[in-house]
Amino acid sequence: MSSTPSISRVTSQMVGSQMLSNLRLTNSNLFDLQRQISTGQKQSKPSDEPSNASAILFLRQGLSAREQHEENLSHSIGILNNIDQALGEANNILIESQTIASSLINASDEERQAEALVIDAQINGLLDLANIQFNGVSLFGGNAGAADGGQVFEEFLGGIRYSGSDENLQADTGLVENHPFTSNGVEAFGALSSRVKTQVDLDPDSSVTAKLSDLDGVNNQGIRRGPVNLTVDGTQVTVDLTDADTLGDVRARINGAINAIDPTAGAIALGTTAFELTNTAGHTIVIADIGNSQTAADLGINLPALAPGGATVFGGDLNRRLTLTTVLTDLGPTIDFLGGLTITQGDQTRTADFSAAGTIQDLVNEVDRLELGLRLQINDDKDGLDLVSEVSGLRLAVAENGGTTAADLGIRTYGLATALDDFRDGLGIEPITAQDDFQITVKNGINFGVDASGLGTVNELITAIQTAATTAGLTLGVNFSVDLATTGNGLVFQDTTGAAGDFTITRVGESLVADQLGILKEDGAAATFQSADNATVRVENVFTHLTDLRDALLNNDTLGITLAGTAIEVDTRTVTQARASVGVRAQRVERQQERSQDLGLMEQIMLSDMQDADLTEVITRFQQLQTQLQASLQVGAQNLQLSLLDFLR
Helix, strand or coil: CCCCCCCCCCCHHHHHHHHHHHHHHHHHHHHHHHHHHHHCECCCCHHHCHHHHHHHHHHHHHHHHHHHHHHHHHHHHHHHHHHHHHHHHHHHHHHHHHHHHHHCCCCCHHHHHHHHHHHHHHHHHHHHHHCCEECCEECCEHHHCCCCCCCCEEEECCEEEECCCCCCCEECCCCCCCEECCCEHHHHHCCCCCCCECCCCCCCCCCCCCEHHHECCCCCCCCCCCEEEEEECCEEEEEECCCCCEHHHHHHHHHHHHHHHCCCCEEEEECCCCEEEEECCCCCEEEEECCCCCHHHHHCCCCCCCCCCCEEEECCCCCECCCCCCEHHHHCCCCCCCCCEEEEECCEEEEECCCCCCEHHHHHHHHHHCCCCEEEEECCCCCCEEEEECEECCCEEEEEECCCHHHHHCCCCCCCCCEHHHCCCCCCCCCCCCCCCEEEECCCCCEEEECCCCCCEHHHHHHHHHHHHHHCCCCECCCEEEEECCEECCEEEEECCCCCCCCEEEECCCCCHHHHHCCCECCCCCCEEECCCCCCECECCHHHHHHHHHHHHHCCCHHHHHHHHHHHHHHHHHHHHHHHHHHHHHHHHHHHHHHHHHHHHHHHHHHHHHHECCHHHHHHHHHHHHHHHHHHHHHHHHHHCCCHHHHHC
16 A cells, blocks of 8 residues: 655745744844954853853953052052152261261361251251152151142241151052051151150059940950850850940840849949959859850950859959040049149140040140140050150150149159150260269258169159268258159259258269259259259151251250261161161062063953954854855745745646
8 A cells, every 4th residue: 555745835924934033043143243343252241151251250350450459559669769769868968967977076166157057958958858749649748648738847846847647658459468658757767756655554444334345355355245154043044245335235234134034143243444243142153155255254254153152253354445535534533634734845835734634535635735746645555645746856844733644644754763864865874983973962061972873763863862861860851852843844852951051962073963964053042952854855866866966066066966976877777777668668569560460461361261252253154144144035035936836836
């Protein structure tokens, strides 16, 4: 039996639809290839190639950041190169000044007067160098440099004031840490004083308002906040201190948890420097950390079980740090804020009135208000206050104003702890071995000598004088006394013998210790004598020492010329070290710039491989599709011209 083959029939509509579909696909491909030819990129949107989209985005972001890094690096190199050049010129000025000082030791007064004008010009030249800006950035202003042509070194009260910072500007150069790209007046020129650093720990009380972020904690690692376990008579709960803000929050949450279990069990309280946990008779309270947590340990509340009879245990010192918002009443009642300070800067004397101050910030603002070029600031250990002078060439004295404020804050420049080596701008005193250095004679004729050998501080000096007076037969507080001045600075000697003789303090032999201490008193009429303040503070830097040299030349002071020349030699080394440091930074920046350029090239190649089109391949494919499109159109035209008779045949 034979079979008849089936004949399928396709309508014109179906042929047309298929042809249009093929034409649309071909046109779409042509459009895509045309876009690739015009843009040079494979994809126009992430969905074109999802597998590469995230990598392309990452590389683009990296290249964008690298572009900014390289701009920062280029800017940094420009600034560092200018700093290097300026320090080189400064070094030349100092070497020339040092040469002048050494060559004029045996010169005439006229020669010294003439060279003083040269030194004055060098001071101005160095001042110009110190105020140089590059692209609006002060080379030596640190991160607080002057803008718009302003100066960070300027004349002030007869000296030269530095208004910049002791920290440098930093740039994001793609390294783990930002890179410093300026210098500052402190590292380059020693612009700020450093002697008035307190040794008094103000140790603020741990008040309920104290923030946990302001505590070093018992372990000196801050407060690592988290939950703690509280057990009351065997019942354990968790107290969450994760978001506790203040010590008051900690106390409230723990006491709230205790009360929720048994309000009669006891409570935790906040003492002066630590927490105190008390349980009542018959109850046991335990606070402990959970797992490896350190919250209870940092707060000093990881306290052991207490005896059933009731007791109080004390946690460790919370070590609260000073901040500008620290309330003065938290520093305890022993500090006298009512007396205030008498501050002398150069020939200007003003009083800092702290009677209305409520916080550390108020103290800082009051010192600023005096406009003496001083900074009262919290020290590096965050436990005391330092006073910094910004003005070169002037002498600073911080004294009492009838109270004990300066001593209580630890910033009196002539106090019991002041080193005798700090007298006379750091030259100290020069006792002669195995003899008395000065002699004190009171009005009734009793006299006694004092050997200053081995004395280290003002307190030791006072004790030595008192001991010698007692040995000579005088009674302290009755007919003789010596102590720190309560107003101003210096030692106050009182002869209360009531006799009619002379009260004198004189040299012994060739010793100049009495002169060096400022206690020489050859006029015996007065029974009370306040010594000079020879323990003043000044900024020991290049501007101060050049000023010393100029003044010594003008005054024909041979010793002064020698001392200034020696100090300028030290300044030269300081500038040289600063220049070396800048050179190291510049080399590091240049190496980072080279690395950044190499990495940028590699990233650009990777990005090109992922997103750039192969134009040869794309154009060839484009031509093929054009030919395909043309053929499709021709075949389609022929098919659409067929009649019903053609189909039936």
